[in-house]
Amino acid sequence: MSETPSITNKASKPGIVWPTFLMLTITPAVSLVGIVWYQLAVGFEWHHWVTFAVVAALNGISITAGYHRLWAHNAYKARAPMRLFLALFGAAAFQNSILVWASQHRRHHRHVDCEEKDPYSARKGLWYSHIGWMLRHYPTNDDDFSNVNDLQRDKIVMWQHRHYYSIALIMNILPPLFMGAITGDYIAHFLACGFLRLVYSHHTTFFINSLAHYWGRQPYTRENSARDNDLLAFFTYGEGYHNYHHLFQNDYRNGVRWWQFDPTKWLISVCSWVGLSYDLRRTPRFKICEAMVHQQLSSARQKMAGQRVSDKLRSYIEQEASQLATLLQEWRATREQWFVHNRDRLMGASAELHHSLELERKALRSKIKELEFSLQQQYQRLRTFNLTLATA
Ligand SMILES: [Zn+2]
Ligand SMILES: [Zn+2]
Structure with missing residues (x-):
């Protein structure tokens, strides 16, 4: 029972x-x-x-x-x-x-x-x-x-x-x-x-x-x-x-x-x-920085919610958010190209094609670096913005 x-x-x-x-x-x-x-x-x-x-x-x-x-x-x-x-x-x-x-x-x-x-x-x-x-x-x-x-x-x-x-x-x-x-x-x-x-x-x-x-x-x-x-x-x-x-x-x-x-x-x-x-796994630098930018954006929104701030400041944060979305889109497209490129290299290529693949590789790498740099700058801008908001 x-x-x-x-x-x-x-x-x-x-x-x-x-x-x-x-x-x-x-x-x-x-x-x-x-x-x-x-x-x-x-x-x-x-x-x-x-x-x-x-x-x-x-x-x-x-x-x-x-x-x-x-x-x-x-x-x-x-x-x-x-x-x-x-x-x-x-x-x-x-x-x-x-x-x-x-x-x-x-x-x-x-x-x-x-x-x-x-x-x-x-x-x-x-x-x-x-x-x-x-x-x-x-x-x-x-x-x-x-x-x-x-x-x-x-x-x-x-x-x-x-x-x-x-x-x-x-x-x-x-x-x-x-x-x-x-x-x-x-x-x-x-x-x-x-x-x-x-x-x-x-x-x-x-x-x-x-x-x-x-x-x-x-x-x-x-x-x-x-x-x-x-x-x-x-x-x-x-x-x-x-x-x-x-x-x-x-x-x-x-x-x-x-x-x-x-x-x-x-x-x-x-x-x-x-x-x-x-097979050591590393998170791409862009994704790490993206998380930090997201964190700064949400922190800015949270702070502004509890304060009287001008519409100009609010629209600035929304501009930054849309810039982040654009950077992310570009980064994803470049990464996709990077994977396709690596697959082509692995499949073997003639000497002539190998030369052009090498050039493409350099171009893709510098594009990724450029996107990472833009994101880092965005992070610095938002960090300064948040610090200013905290002391205002
Ligand atoms: Zn754990
Ligand atoms: Zn834990």
């Missing part, structure tokens, strides 16, 4: 996920007490902290370059040795298997900010999006691998998924054990590079789900809560450029500007020089 759910049952919270709860409470407690006690009783040495930093970086970058950009987003492809390395050191971060992590993350992107479908929806609060979502059996956490069929064909992903707990445990024990055997300081290495490093790896990743949806700027889109934040990028191996990432999730770069700190992007790039990674 089926029971009618009572109001109390409906309102009660789902049960606690005890293994996660215990891990996320015991590891910080042991770290805190153990580190303070050891420092006072014996004292740490430089090699304890170097090992901590190296292993933390290996874990962190395996999550960002592997779990996130490679497996969750297919932003590039990687050869088996690189995938194996990322799967091993990613497991050491104790953030679940690649398959589970990537499946949840794809749902996060698809339903970002939706309270019913985004597993770590920022709308449910900072605590929930940081850690709360993992501590209870919320329905949004139920395994549903229908969105990771591609990953189920990756042998390394499936091997790691099947043996996740053993791999994670071994990968957590090996570095402090190895360093302990060399230096004789087992306790210090287990405290620093074992416990504290795990806590650090956890929370730096969790910050992307929480703080990177609360704190920072939104230069590319305001349609979701994701933000760009340089400080977060520094601690998260480049993942802090989350506003860009949510709009262009298949780009292997998160910090797309040359000056933005994104060691994950540099690592993927360097690996491509030696053939370990390939």
Whole structure:
């Protein structure tokens, strides 16, 4: 006989996920007490902290370059040795298997900010999006691998998924054990590079789900809560450029500007020089700038809606919007020509035809550069306009 759910049952919270709860409470407690006690009783040495930093970086970058950009987003492809390395050191971060992590993350992107479908929806609060979502059996956490069929064909992903707990445990024990055997300081290495490093790896990743949806700027889109934040990028191996990432999730770069700190992007790039990674996906510069211009236009419209401004200013913004539409149309046509041109080149050509194709290639390239330049100028004009409007 089926029971009618009572109001109390409906309102009660789902049960606690005890293994996660215990891990996320015991590891910080042991770290805190153990580190303070050891420092006072014996004292740490430089090699304890170097090992901590190296292993933390290996874990962190395996999550960002592997779990996130490679497996969750297919932003590039990687050869088996690189995938194996990322799967091993990613497991050491104790953030679940690649398959589970990537499946949840794809749902996060698809339903970002939706309270019913985004597993770590920022709308449910900072605590929930940081850690709360993992501590209870919320329905949004139920395994549903229908969105990771591609990953189920990756042998390394499936091997790691099947043996996740053993791999994670071994990968957590090996570095402090190895360093302990060399230096004789087992306790210090287990405290620093074992416990504290795990806590650090956890929370730096969790910050992307929480703080990177609360704190920072939104230069590319305001349609979701994701933000760009340089400080977060520094601690998260480049993942802090989350506003860009949510709009262009298949780009292997998160910090797309040359000056933005994104060691994950540099690592993927360097690996491509030696053939370990390939097919790196990049969003065309024009599309990035187009998003920024759109953002400035909508910001200008929003500001003008709350102010008394002349019809001249309103019509100026509409002129800029129509110029953007024209530039976009021209860019699409030029890109189309570019693809046709590349196909012709690949099909092979006589020496004479090859010469004319080369000239066409140069002309198309300079046309694309010209359109990018016009768009950048438009962005600067609108930015100045918005700044003036803000101070008016
Ligand atoms: Zn996000
Ligand atoms: Zn992502």
